[in-house]
Amino acid sequence: MKQTVQKYGLYGLLTGFIIFIIHLVIGINNFDNSTNEILGYVSIFLSLSFIYFGIKHYRDQINNGLISLGKAIAIGILISLLVGLGIAIADFMYTKFIDPSFFSNYEQHLIEQGKEDEIIKMTSSTAAIFMLALVTIIGFIISLISALILQRK
Template sequence: MKSTVLKYGLYAMISGFVFFGLPFLFGMEMDYDYGEAIGYTAIVLSLLFIFFGIKYFRDKENNGKVSFLKALGIGMIIALFSAAGVALMDLIYTTLINPDFAADYSVYYLEKLQNSGISAEEFKTESAKFKQQMQDYGSPGFMAGLMFVTVMLIGFIISLVSGLILQRK
């Protein structure tokens, strides 16, 4: 099991790092409206290795059998690798590639909020809340940690589904 988890975990880590970082590595300007979709697509692609890792373990290393809990455990360990790759790229992006990300995103979000048609009073309230959130949570380390947790949550769902599909007694 260790070799399978390590092999597929490294695949997930490398793909998470590369897929999540492709737009930044090639110097593409990120459109925030599409950036979220691109990011989640990259995360899910890297987490597909969960399914393949469980299947490989079941078929090649465990005589065609794997329990749901064993599959879930394998999936979550592979998800840890993917989460580390995505979080590392996020940290590199927000510290080295675009250290002004939080400020740039704040300008974008506040302009979008102002153009959304809300009243001046609502804008004042919402923008104050957003500015406080960015002050509290806008550090590169916190954002990378948030990406790690996000990938782990999606990885848990993919591990659950993969475990249900691939379990055999």
């Protein structure tokens, strides 16, 4: 199980980093905040798609075509933790070093749209922890769905 989690977690992590770098090269400032948010969620879902493939690989190649619901969910959550860690690190690096004014610019954007009540004071560290938690929660949902599809007793 450990090798499957490491392999597919690394694939998901690298996918997230590659999409992040492409996004930086294209230019985050070329898109509005809504487009950047959508691209961020797309990168999360693409990175987490490796949960399904990791569970399927473990079932078919390692465990003789069988996998329980619990084992499949465990594999999926562990993969999502690796992906979440990678996304959290990328988010931290971006908001701390690449664009340290990100949060103040985003607050200004919300004020201009009349959404002052949506402002939450964030730092690079709290944003990274939030992203880790968000990716893990989404990963759990994907793990559950994948486990239900792939389980064989």
